[in-house]
Amino acid sequence: MAVLVTGGAGYIGSHTVAALLERGEEIVVLDNLQQGHKEALLGGKLYVGDLRDGETLDKLFSENNIDAVIHFAANSLVGESMKEPGKYYHNNVYGTLCLLEKMNQYGVNKIVFSSTAATYGEPENVPIDEYDRTSPTSAYGETKLAMEKMMKWFDTAHGVKYISLRYFNAAGAHASGKIGEAHDPETHLIPIVLEAALGKRPHISVFGDDYATEDGTCIRDYIHVSDLADAHVLALDSLRKGSDSAIYNLGSSTGFSVKQVIDIAHEVTGREIPVAFEQRRPGDPAVLIASSQRARQELGWDPQRSNLKEIIASAWNWHSNHPNGYSK
Template sequence: MAVLVTGGAGYIGSHTVAALLERGEQIIVADNLQQGHREAVLGGKLYVGDLRDGEFLDTVFQENSIDAVIHFAANSLVGESMKDPGKYYHNNVYGTLSLLEAMIRHQVGKIVFSSTAATYGEPENVPIDEHDRTLPTNAYGETKLAMEKMMKWFDVAHGLKYISLRYFNAAGAHASGRIGEDHSPETHLIPLVLQAALGQRPHISVFGDDYPTEDGTCIRDYIHVSDLADAHVLAVDRLREGGDSAVYNLGNGTGFSVKQVIDIARWVTDHEIPAVMEARRAGDPAVLVASSERARQELGWNPSRAKLEDIIGSAWAWHRNNPGGYNKNG
């Protein structure tokens, strides 16, 4: 039996495909390559198409013996979601509805969902717990929460079992050096800092240094992308073993400040990396960190690449060797 990975040519999806391949799984990847990269898919069978196309999905399920799905395919830029919420509802929510309906048609009853801690909105507690209220502050988080709720009702109606994994910032690159982070546009802090180290941007902007944190800059959760991939694989195992539907947070438990990220990047890269202080961005909470105790206890998730210098070091190795990303001429 095979695992279908939607969005498997994207950043976290491709690392999850790599983790599944390393243990001998049969892999089917479905990706429209809107944000993903064909070169990032290290193995398995790639189908290029859109989840909103029911005939495309029927072909994927008919031609392969699939017993579980890992669902990454979604738009994920917070700022864009606030300017064009329709795009996010159509791709994220309708795309997921189309996928779930295809799963029911083809009697595939297990799905692991790549969700987001943005479903919580402004945190009630730090670190955030799975039982905390969900009140998203942007359209992206709202669509991800809608996707989770849809899965819940498909479970009630059809017995489709799901595990939703909520997390903040993936970072780093695969140990092989073959795949890494390449977004367009790039919005994530660590690759932006490394672009400054490579001279691809004049400086890194720091939005606010007067937050109620130890160094005045925002604190965020950063998890090595391969540790996230491991969590998705463990979630598939739990569903295959008969586990019930559940939601799990994935986090490092403490978080790192923007200043810490820049300082460690300077040490790792041995580059100055100029930083320019700018005004706060509206809606940026001081601290966003998720608790992963439940995932550790129930999934057996034990992230092994938690040190910030290791996360940034792996990312630096990939960006230094691939300054144009997957576009080698870039």
């Protein structure tokens, strides 16, 4: 039996593929390579194509004995989603509909979904709990929530069981040093800070230093990408054991400030990291942290790389050896 990983050549997807390969799983990857990289795949059978292409999905499901899906494929830039919501609904929501319909057609009834804590919007509580209100403040978060709701109804109607994993910021790189984070454009804090350390950008912009936090900068969750990969594998195991559909948060439960990230990056790299303080960005909450208590209790998730210095050091190992990402 094979596991289909959509978006498997992307950042978190490729690390999950690596985790699955380590335990001997047969892997099929579907990726349109819009943001993914062939070089990020340490194994598996790659189909280059789009979720919305029925012929590609028919070929993939008919040629492989797939028993479960891990679904990463999606557009994921908050700012872009506000300017081009149609793009996000068509790719994320319609793409997921195409996938679920083909899963049902071919009798595949288990899916692990890479969701986002952006489904919550402005948090009611900190840390955020799975039972808190969902009120996304971006088109991106809204599409992810719509995808979750679609899975709920496919479960009700067709018995397609799902586990949705909501989290904020993946960071770090694989212990082998072979795969890491390479986006164009880059929008995530830790790689942007490391680009500044490498001299690839003149400074790191800090949007607001007057928040109601200990050092005045925003606090966010940062989880090592390999710990996130482990959570997806545990969710797959849970579905294979016959668990019901569920939603879990994945978080550090404490969080780290922007200034902490910059200070530790300076310590890890030994390089100056110029900082430019700018005005707050509209809609940036002071603190975004997700509680992972349920995932720990019910999935047995036990993050092994939660130390911020370790996370940044693994990212630095990748970026310093791959300053141009996967480009030769």
